[in-house]
Amino acid sequence: MVVDFAMNNACAAGTGALLEKYAMRRGIKMEDFGDIALRAKNPPDIDSTCAVLSEQSIIKYEQNNVSLEDLCAALALATARNYLAKVVSGLEIKEKVVFQGATAFNLGQVAALETVLGKGIVVPPWPHITGAIGAAKYAYDISNSGNFRGFKKISNLEYNVGPYECINKDCGNDCNITRAEIKGKEKIFYFIGDRCQRYSAKKEWN
Incomplete structure (x- = not known):
């Protein structure tokens, strides 16, 4: 059961939108992004403060002929760092971390989060609908004690x-x-x- 949540309301750097935008610009299918990132050998450290600065860093490294694989991995790592800084932001991270949502299909992003956290991450078999399954089960369990007014x-x-x-x-x-x-x-x-x-x-x- 969800007992707390946080959203990123002010910046796109900690969301999948930054990855999608870069994939579109480079002509990459989003479903291939993770596999490309996992082939990285030396991803550069790009600015993770905000999406605009991340994009500027990427352009600079593109001009220096950094490989596509390294740049995809660098973006995934920047997204992970920004997410932890702007969304998690001081909240206690428990021993077991579960990654749900369609972004969890991106194995490069999963690896980036594991790298930044320094621990393994659990990805459910159906990460894109895990929340819906949980909500449906919770609604079923309390169906007899609900307070819906009609x-x-x-x-x-x-x-x-x-x-x-x-x-x-x-x-x-x-x-x-x-x-x-x-x-x-x-x-x-x-x-x-x-x-x-x-x-x-x-x-x-x-």
Whole structure:
């Protein structure tokens, strides 16, 4: 069961998007990216601070005739480092690490994470649907004790949706926050669009 989660809301460097963009530029099929990266002999250390800097580093090494295999491995390693720095960011990493999601099919990325972590990683047989299987099992297990109010009650709810101004004036994110107010005995608020999750991380505000 998921007890905590974190998302990368501000940078693409720790996501598969950076790998896909590079694969497209080099004419590589994404399903071949991992195998190419695993053939690397001496991947360079590229900037993993953000996607733009990673791309600039890659271009510099391309001009110096660094092999495609080494560059693919370098990108996978940069993605792993950025993910740990920006998403994991201080959270405790347990002894057993499981890698799920379709990116886990990329064996080069799996190897990169193992290298950066310094430990082996477990990849489920169906990593792209592992989360869905777990969610379905959890829903089945609690089906008799759920608190779903039904579609009719939900459709009759009164609510207001509008922009919300963050109280943190010193923050540089400049988020476009939307607040939904659900009316009832107690007012319940839901927020989206806050990059730091200052508001959306809370389930309700009275």
